Amino acid sequence: MNGTVPARQLLDGCAAITESAIAAGCRFFAGYPMSPFTGLLENMSRRLPQVGGHCLNAESEIEAVNMALGAAAAGVRAATGSCGQGLALMQETIAELALNELPLVIVNMARNQQDYFQATRGGGWGDYRTITLAPKDVPEAVEHAQLLFHLADRYRAPVLLYGDPLIAQTHVSVDVAARDFGQLPAKDWALDGTSGGTGHSRQIWTWAMGKVSAPGPGPDRHWRAVAAKFEQIARDEARSETHQIDGAETVVVAFGSAGLFVEHVVDELRADGHRVGLFRPVTLWPFPGADLAVATRNASRVLVFELNAGQMLDDVRQFAHDRGVVRFIGGVSIHASGLSFGPLLDAAPIRSRILEATA
Amino acid sequence: MTEAPRLVARDRPELILGDHGLCPGCGEPVALRILLEVLEELDIVRRSIGVVGHGCYGSFVQIMDVEVLQCLHGRAPSCATGIKRVRPGTVVFTMQGDGDMVNEGLQEVLHTAARGENVTCILLNNGVFGDTGGHQTATTVVGQRTKTSLDGRNPETHGYPIPVADLAASLAGVCYVARGAVSTAGGVARTKRMLRCAFEHQLAGHGFGLVEILTMCPTGWFVPAGSGPDYLTSSLEAAYPLGELPLRGHA
Amino acid sequence: MSRGIVTIDTERCKGCDLCIQACPPKVLEMSAEVNEMGYRFPILHDGCTGCTACQLVCPDYVFAVYRFDSP
Numbered sequence: 001m002n003g004t005v006p007a008r009q010l011l012d013g014c015a016a017i018t019e020s021a022i023a024a025g026c027r028f029f030a031g032y033p034m035s036p037f038t039g040l041l042e043n044m045s046r047r048l049p050q051v052g053g054h055c056l057n058a059e060s061e062i063e064a065v066n067m068a069l070g071a072a073a074a075g076v077r078a079a080t081g082s083c084g085q086g087l088a089l090m091q092e093t094i095a096e097l098a099l100n101e102l103p104l105v106i107v108n109m110a111r112n113q114q115d116y117f118q119a120t121r122g123g124g125w126g127d128y129r130t131i132t133l134a135p136k137d138v139p140e141a142v143e144h145a146q147l148l149f150h151l152a153d154r155y156r157a158p159v160l161l162y163g164d165p166l167i168a169q170t171h172v173s174v175d176v177a178a179r180d181f182g183q184l185p186a187k188d189w190a191l192d193g194t195s196g197g198t199g200h201s202r203q204i205w206t207w208a209m210g211k212v213s214a215p216g217p218g219p220d221r222h223w224r225a226v227a228a229k230f231e232q233i234a235r236d237e238a239r240s241e242t243h244q245i246d247g248a249e250t251v252v253v254a255f256g257s258a259g260l261f262v263e264h265v266v267d268e269l270r271a272d273g274h275r276v277g278l279f280r281p282v283t284l285w286p287f288p289g290a291d292l293a294v295a296t297r298n299a300s301r302v303l304v305f306e307l308n309a310g311q312m313l314d315d316v317r318q319f320a321h322d323r324g325v326v327r328f329i330g331g332v333s334i335h336a337s338g339l340s341f342g343p344l345l346d347a348a349p350i351r352s353r354i355l356e357a358t359a
Numbered sequence: 360m361t362e363a364p365r366l367v368a369r370d371r372p373e374l375i376l377g378d379h380g381l382c383p384g385c386g387e388p389v390a391l392r393i394l395l396e397v398l399e400e401l402d403i404v405r406r407s408i409g410v411v412g413h414g415c416y417g418s419f420v421q422i423m424d425v426e427v428l429q430c431l432h433g434r435a436p437s438c439a440t441g442i443k444r445v446r447p448g449t450v451v452f453t454m455q456g457d458g459d460m461v462n463e464g465l466q467e468v469l470h471t472a473a474r475g476e477n478v479t480c481i482l483l484n485n486g487v488f489g490d491t492g493g494h495q496t497a498t499t500v501v502g503q504r505t506k507t508s509l510d511g512r513n514p515e516t517h518g519y520p521i522p523v524a525d526l527a528a529s530l531a532g533v534c535y536v537a538r539g540a541v542s543t544a545g546g547v548a549r550t551k552r553m554l555r556c557a558f559e560h561q562l563a564g565h566g567f568g569l570v571e572i573l574t575m576c577p578t579g580w581f582v583p584a585g586s587g588p589d590y591l592t593s594s595l596e597a598a599y600p601l602g603e604l605p606l607r608g609h610a
Numbered sequence: 611m612s613r614g615i616v617t618i619d620t621e622r623c624k625g626c627d628l629c630i631q632a633c634p635p636k637v638l639e640m641s642a643e644v645n646e647m648g649y650r651f652p653i654l655h656d657g658c659t660g661c662t663a664c665q666l667v668c669p670d671y672v673f674a675v676y677r678f679d680s681p
Contacts (some may be wrong), residue, residue, distance in 0.1 A: 017410040028441065028444065028445055030441070032375050056440070056444070057469075059466065059470040060466065060470075062437075062467075063437040063467055064430065065436050066430070066437035066441070067440050067441035067444075068409070068441060068466075069430070069434075069437075069438055069439060069441060070428070070439060070441025070443075070445075071442065071445045072441075073409075073428050073442060074441070074446045074449075076445040076446050092431060093431060093434070096431055106593035108417075137368045150428065151367050167361065184402055190445060191408050191426045191428060191446075192426070193405055193406040193407050193426055193446075193449045193450070194406075194426075195405075195426055196374075196398075196406070196407050196425045196426050197373075197404040197405060197424055197425070198402040198424070199424060199425045201423075201425055201427070202426045203420060203426070203428075203429070204427070204428045204429065205420055205428075205429035206429070206444035207429075209420075209421055210421070211376055211420075211421055211422065212376050212377035212422055213376045213377070213424070238493075248467070254500065272513065275448075334446070
């Protein structure tokens, strides 16, 4: 207010996530331009050298994520990203990161909500999962960006931020100061050359066989351990929010920007006397199934609103208290350019679909 | 009175922790040995990080006493880029076969070279995918028989091999490109000097270096172990002439 | 009269014959017996010069090479 440099700035989502990542200590970024992710690459390109970091405009998405993997293997907080189409190229490397137990923050600044399966099921190989946070707006994206660097380091895994065009391009007043999520152990596994020649030189290998002088667990034990780690994460890291859920006969389930719109529509409908509430998964994986079961305990309708042909729908059907009352009220809706949401992401059509389903 | 003789060459460096289990007559363990000898002689072992791809040489990660990131097929130059950018004081090298570098990873190595990343890429070129059982790669020479070119590589159906070292030598950002062979004693000694030269360039911060090492693969070539060197000389050397390549990318 | 001598780790050898071909004075000859792995291995005759050619080409690190400063 008086004379202090504000941590609060008016930034679009790409700039805000950039500042938040830098506040969290991110010092390496590599990416390939693709809308609406490009703003993140541009901001990182400008800002990282200013704080002693490195940003590379890689020649392909595969190269970008592998450069970031190298930086992560060397112990530096690193990030990459794209939109879903570019993330499709990174799938093998995401699996590699998971099985190598390397931390990396990956941003899907998506064009729509059609990458839910890609994010939560993954397109790589082997038994791995990807912690995925889906912010509803820019302020939440700022929180999630920093939380993801913490989770990535804590669990030694690649983690995903699911953004979208509205988050990328909307200017919001945000506080990008560093958040403290607690102490983490030192990265004594990170490569720096110093253990060379000791008989115990560090090795990062998905098969984890170690050296003949210091054998590792090998693929069987290692991959079991990694799978068990993700089971633990599933128990501990699910996050969700509810809005006007008390006494709701109809529970609408939505994530990301869709959740923001549904929140607004729920307020409108409540004002008109409808007993409707919102359940918003914040983590897409681990999907907050236990929370959803509780939130839908007394619902006579569970309506899934997502901008795709029905992806989160599968998870809602699996965990809702009564699978029989789950209905899909979303759909594919694409802007004429192909690059953003179509007309379905709007208060009026959402309102009419909810009312139609509760008639 | 008998005099004790003086050791002039150890059997293997201490940095090699055990036996490699590769085929009789394979050239890759020779390349490994001279690489590790160079790291020892330059006293850079405690600063070195190797990025190893996928191939028979992949098993070296278990016996080499150097920090190693084992990475995806073809991606080593990109991983090396990330490591070197954030830890510029380390010495970063890749170890990749021809299938890894010239098939899967051709764009990676050329982009890394063009960017002038201060790393050393090492290509173990035997013109075949040995690890999968002997299949054609982008460096298989015309006439060479593999399981996917049983009558010999035919340009009409299989096209021509790619001399990646020549491509790299045409790019600005590259400071050293050389091609050696481990098929003869002289070749091994010369190749070791090439490796040393490449690492000296990296230590001086001159940019990207590539050392291609032609290695014998008698199993993949369908020849007896003892015939590997002759086959290498008569088949691969013609397509991949030895020596330091002139750099054409600089003004 | 030999200017050099080598030690040969016969159990490590895989019988590839490359040392036989590489040795300039031709003082290496493959054995008649086989080692534990079933491979024949090199035997050293007189006349070694300690040139290290065998050590340079050997894929299995069989040879350590020594020289006599006075033959």
